[in-house]
Amino acid sequence: MALSQEKLLELYRKMVTIRVFEENTAELFAKGEIPGFVHLYVGEEATAVGVIAHLKDHDYIASTHRGHGHLIARGGDVKQMYAELFGRKTGYCKGKGGSMHIADLSLGFLGANGIVGAGLPLIAGAAFACKYRGDDGVAVCFFGDGASNRGTFHEALNMASIWKLPAIFVCENNMYAISLSQELHQNIDDVADRAAAYGLPGISVDGNDLFAVYEAAEEAVKRARNGDGPTLIESKTYRWRGHFEGDPVVYRTEEELQAWKKKDPIERAKKRMMETGVLTEEEDKAIWEEVRSEIQEGIEFAKNSPLPEEESLLEDVYCE
Amino acid sequence: MPEMTYLEAINTALREEMSRDPSVFVLGEDVGVFGGCFGVTQGLLDAFGPERVLDTPISETAIIGASVGAAAAGLRPVAEIMFMDFMGVCMDEIFNQAAKIRYMFGGKAAIPMTLRTPCGAGLGAAAQHSQSMEAWFAHIPGLKVVMPSTPADAKGLLTSAIRDDNPVIFIEHKMLYGVKGSVPDGEYAIPLGKGDVKREGSDVTVVATSLMVHKALAAAETLAEEGVEVEVVDPRCLVPLDQDTILKSVAKTGKLVVVHEAVKSGGIGGEIAAIVAEEGFDFLDAPIRRIGAPFAPIPFASNLEKAYIPSEETIIEAVRSLA
Amino acid sequence: MPTVGIIANPASGKDIRRLVAHATVFDNLEKVNIVRRVLLGLEAVGVTRLLFMPDYFGIIQRALEGLTGDYSLKMDVECLKMPLTGEQEDSLVAARLLAEEKVGCIVTLGGDGTNRVVAKGCRQVPLVPISTGTNNVFPSMVEGTIAGMAAGLVATGKVAPEVALTRNKKIDIYVNGSWEDMALVDVVVLKEQFVGSRAIWHERKIKQVVATCGEATNLGITSMIGALHPLPPADPRGMAVKVGTGRTKVLSALGPGLIKSVSIAEYRFLDPGERVVVETIPCVMAVDGEREVEVGSRDRVELVLNCDGPLVVNIKATMDAAARRGVFRCTQGHGSS
Numbered sequence: 001m002a003l004s005q006e007k008l009l010e011l012y013r014k015m016v017t018i019r020v021f022e023e024n025t026a027e028l029f030a031k032g033e034i035p036g037f038v039h040l041y042v043g044e045e046a047t048a049v050g051v052i053a054h055l056k057d058h059d060y061i062a063s064t065h066r067g068h069g070h071l072i073a074r075g076g077d078v079k080q081m082y083a084e085l086f087g088r089k090t091g092y093c094k095g096k097g098g099s100m101h102i103a104d105l106s107l108g109f110l111g112a113n114g115i116v117g118a119g120l121p122l123i124a125g126a127a128f129a130c131k132y133r134g135d136d137g138v139a140v141c142f143f144g145d146g147a148s149n150r151g152t153f154h155e156a157l158n159m160a161s162i163w164k165l166p167a168i169f170v171c172e173n174n175m176y177a178i179s180l181s182q183e184l185h186q187n188i189d190d191v192a193d194r195a196a197a198y199g200l201p202g203i204s205v206d207g208n209d210l211f212a213v214y215e216a217a218e219e220a221v222k223r224a225r226n227g228d229g230p231t232l233i234e235s236k237t238y239r240w241r242g243h244f245e246g247d248p249v250v251y252r253t254e255e256e257l258q259a260w261k262k263k264d265p266i267e268r269a270k271k272r273m274m275e276t277g278v279l280t281e282e283e284d285k286a287i288w289e290e291v292r293s294e295i296q297e298g299i300e301f302a303k304n305s306p307l308p309e310e311e312s313l314l315e316d317v318y319c320e
Numbered sequence: 321m322p323e324m325t326y327l328e329a330i331n332t333a334l335r336e337e338m339s340r341d342p343s344v345f346v347l348g349e350d351v352g353v354f355g356g357c358f359g360v361t362q363g364l365l366d367a368f369g370p371e372r373v374l375d376t377p378i379s380e381t382a383i384i385g386a387s388v389g390a391a392a393a394g395l396r397p398v399a400e401i402m403f404m405d406f407m408g409v410c411m412d413e414i415f416n417q418a419a420k421i422r423y424m425f426g427g428k429a430a431i432p433m434t435l436r437t438p439c440g441a442g443l444g445a446a447a448q449h450s451q452s453m454e455a456w457f458a459h460i461p462g463l464k465v466v467m468p469s470t471p472a473d474a475k476g477l478l479t480s481a482i483r484d485d486n487p488v489i490f491i492e493h494k495m496l497y498g499v500k501g502s503v504p505d506g507e508y509a510i511p512l513g514k515g516d517v518k519r520e521g522s523d524v525t526v527v528a529t530s531l532m533v534h535k536a537l538a539a540a541e542t543l544a545e546e547g548v549e550v551e552v553v554d555p556r557c558l559v560p561l562d563q564d565t566i567l568k569s570v571a572k573t574g575k576l577v578v579v580h581e582a583v584k585s586g587g588i589g590g591e592i593a594a595i596v597a598e599e600g601f602d603f604l605d606a607p608i609r610r611i612g613a614p615f616a617p618i619p620f621a622s623n624l625e626k627a628y629i630p631s632e633e634t635i636i637e638a639v640r641s642l643a
Numbered sequence: 644m645p646t647v648g649i650i651a652n653p654a655s656g657k658d659i660r661r662l663v664a665h666a667t668v669f670d671n672l673e674k675v676n677i678v679r680r681v682l683l684g685l686e687a688v689g690v691t692r693l694l695f696m697p698d699y700f701g702i703i704q705r706a707l708e709g710l711t712g713d714y715s716l717k718m719d720v721e722c723l724k725m726p727l728t729g730e731q732e733d734s735l736v737a738a739r740l741l742a743e744e745k746v747g748c749i750v751t752l753g754g755d756g757t758n759r760v761v762a763k764g765c766r767q768v769p770l771v772p773i774s775t776g777t778n779n780v781f782p783s784m785v786e787g788t789i790a791g792m793a794a795g796l797v798a799t800g801k802v803a804p805e806v807a808l809t810r811n812k813k814i815d816i817y818v819n820g821s822w823e824d825m826a827l828v829d830v831v832v833l834k835e836q837f838v839g840s841r842a843i844w845h846e847r848k849i850k851q852v853v854a855t856c857g858e859a860t861n862l863g864i865t866s867m868i869g870a871l872h873p874l875p876p877a878d879p880r881g882m883a884v885k886v887g888t889g890r891t892k893v894l895s896a897l898g899p900g901l902i903k904s905v906s907i908a909e910y911r912f913l914d915p916g917e918r919v920v921v922e923t924i925p926c927v928m929a930v931d932g933e934r935e936v937e938v939g940s941r942d943r944v945e946l947v948l949n950c951d952g953p954l955v956v957n958i959k960a961t962m963d964a965a966a967r968r969g970v971f972r973c974t975q976g977h978g979s980s
Contacts, residue, residue, distance in 0.1 A: 060393060093425050093428070095426070096424060096425075096426045097424040103424070103425040105392070110389065110393075113417075118416065118417055121388075122385050122386070124382060125386030125388060125391070125392070125393065126389040126390065126393040127389075128386055128389070129390045132345065132371065132390070139389075139393075151381055152381055152385060155377070155379035158379065159377060159382040188670070188671065188700075189653050189699060190653075190670070193657065193670040193671070201661045201662050202661065202668070203657055203658060203659050204654070205658075205840055206840075212837075212838070215839040219659060219662045219663050234657075275925065275937060275939035275940065276836055277940050316422055317423050318422070318464075318486050319430045319484075319485035
């Protein structure tokens with residue numbers, strides 16, 4: 001790994017963008033401006049950014065209900081994202097999907113998903129398509145520790161392993177499956193251990209360390225492109241917000257949250273980038289300012305966008 | 321036109337579409353070396369190789385999930401679920417993923433996949449290997465549901481299903497696999513959503529699906545001897561449903577019997593009856609009769625299974641009661 | 644009351660070396676099994692009290708739950724009262740508490756990293772390090788049963804310290820004049836930006852190595868030392884190596900299945916107390932095989948070889964001595980003394 005200053009700043013800015021996007025979303029949701037359910041990615045930024053940094057244009061991603069971070073890391077357009085959250089015609093899904101179904105096929109982004117663990121077999125299929133076409137494409141699936149208890153996890157890892165599919169399964173272990181802590185929902189500490197059952201390598205990384213995730217993903221992606229098959233990466237991290245906005249979070253302690261906040265992935269990356277002269281305090285301020293105004297523009301765009309016409313209700317149920 | 325079995329017709333459609341379009345591939349349990357549980361995919365592995373004919377682990381969820389992912393990524397998977405009864409195992413992938421992705425994504429994705437599966441009782445396979453669950457799928461916006469009754473329809477409809485950009489549930493009847501009929505040579509595609517009048521008649525309309533089409537035709541022969549002319553309509557597709565052909569027939573006969581092998585209660589026959597009641601009430605000269613299986617799981621013992629499956633005699637009696 | 648402490652690290656055995664090399668996968672349930680064998684070994688030689696570090700996975704509790712019927716333990720078992728962070732810090736705190744409790748021996752399950760942290764806190768308490776991986780120099784690949792027995796023999800005083808124990812060397816790390824950390828085996832200076840995923844597998848990034856020992860049978864950076872000039876742990880000297888363009892190239896097993904040719908610019912032996920200045924700044928330093936210390940562009944770093952490392956139980960010497968003294972001879976029924 002040798003990251004250029006330019007690349008480092010790009011990754012850092014993406015983490016900041018996710019953070020600011022999500023914090024604003026929380027606020028807008030609290031004010032009642034966003035309907036439905038939203039699940040925020042605050043605190044987990046390093047995983048999306050560290051993994052997606054290695055993807056090429058023709059690669060695929062399957063995301064989760066907590067999907068905003070993945071799309072931003074992939075270069076998604078925050079205007080269309082906010083417009084979708086607001087249920088506007090100009091949104092990614094013309095207002096038909098909302099937060100849990102944002103997709104951008106032009107970025108190989110096969111969508112957030114409202115069903116926990118649903119992305120795993122989908123990404124086995126997308127990885128199969130890459131292999132079938134014989135390009136060097138890879139497919140990445142993000143999912144949580146909770147999803148690792150679903151049958152989809154086991155079936156997809158097994159299938160990807162026997163067919164040596166170019167897939168990278170990234171478990172964002174944020175220690176909670178909704179309200180159930182990991183120790184109550186599985187009898188293992190490391191989801192990575194489960195890889196052995198399917199004959200693929202499984203590794204655990206510090207998910208709050210951008211560079212740890214970056215390196216792990218670099219090797220896994222390399223392995224997939226070389227035709228050596230899938231990898232399971234367990235990224236140990238923590239969500240700062242509840243499972244969904246409005247979650248009273250009665251199942252964990254404030255001390256635990258504060259301990260994890262001390263491991264803020266953005267602060268950690270910033271500290272090291274400053275130590276090595278990649279970033280100065282002024283440059284950092286400028287990045288946050290620029291991102292904040294980009295996010296404000298996105299919100300304004302969404303608010304000023306029209307609602308979808310009622311006639312569109314029956315559009316796109318089928319391809320013509 | 322060559323004579324071939326329903327099974328051979330499906331096999332032919334698969335071969336032709338795989339030859340025509342390199343993005344078509346087949347996957348499922350035992351579809352390769354074994355040639356499919358009922359032999360439908362026989363010979364495909366030799367013809368197209370293991371890259372395009374994939375034997376999967378016993379993982380229905382992964383079979384359909386991977387088909388959805390591959391379809392979203394631009395391929396045209398044709399997945400086989402060995403028995404329709406196993407579709408509960410992969411239901412999320414069908415009804416929350418395949419069916420809804422296009423709509424949820426604002427029309428920005430297509431899922432051009434076909435899911436082939438055999439339904440139907442008659443082999444003494446009991447409650448978990450004999451069911452007809454088509455109504456489940458017809459209830460889900462985003463899916464197309466096809467149920468061919470003849471070899472020719474099987475070929476023509478499967479060809480269209482594979483070419484269709486939507487997810488299509490293609491339901492074969494396992495008791496029809498050996499049924500012979502003439503099938504058009506070469507490229508043959510029947511548009512999805514076009515019903516077929518299998519026998520013309522003026523007295524009573526019988527709308528029947530899949531195997532029941534054959535029972536309805538046999539019943540019509542018997543009834544013709546009694547001077548009752550039955551028109552047998554095969555919708556062929558449940559979604560989209562050819563309402564016009566059904567209504568036109570009822571307009572002619574004024575009487576309707578709907579027959580399917582699935583459990584009567586909550587079955588697709590209720591939907592067809594309701595459509596006719598809503599759209600063609602004035603055509604009706606008698607109450608609509610529905611025939612379907614009783615509200616019980618499918619029994620094993622031969623005599624019980626025979627009593628369970630709607631019979632030719634039941635159809636005859638229903639028609640007589642209206643004629 | 645002969646007491647033994649046990650520190651089992653649940654986090655070892657699943658890092659990126661499973662991907663970049665072909666390292667063993669070590670799941671926590673296997674650690675539970677090892678602990679069971681250790682506990683049975685301890686009890687067989689007369690240990691009556693056990694103190695252990697808690698961990699999120701509950702390695703020791705699970706081990707205890709599995710010891711029932713014929714395998715039930717008679718010893719008193721206590722969990723250390725300490726806050727859990729899930730970080731390396733836990734092992735350090737546990738080692739300090741065990742030293743305060745004056746346990747006779749500490750059994751560790753983990754790699755070089757775990758033992759380094761324990762060594763920082765254990766003072767004069769001897770260690771029995773059991774390796775839970777293939778990429779370690781300090782802990783040995785030893786069967787839990789035998790390791791438990793050896794630990795028990797030391798804790799019960801059945802084998803004298805002068806026979807059983809060996810004093811290890813260490814390397815102290817000073818950043819800008821103040822002590823920052825220590826290594827049991829090696830400090831590797833890498834031209835690298837980040838700690839990242841911790842392991843070392845790009846040989847081109849290695850700039851300097853300071854090691855306490857190194858044999859050709861080692862796996863890891865010290866295999867380089869072994870390839871240049873074998874330096875057993877018993878030798879009081881250390882070695883400093885500069886990696887770069889040089890005429891000397893050595894074949895070095897940097898990790899499991901990861902054998903690379905490394906170009907050596909120069910190497911020299913170090914005497915105890917000798918200092919080495921880190922020349923690549925900024926850099927990342929790997930300590931006992933894991934990238935650990937991030938050095939900024941204005942920092943000055945010195946590495947010092949010292950002989951006051953932890954005491955370690957020599958398992959073979961201990962068991963042999965016990966056998967010669969007749970400790971294992973059963974006078975009545977089953978078991979000893």
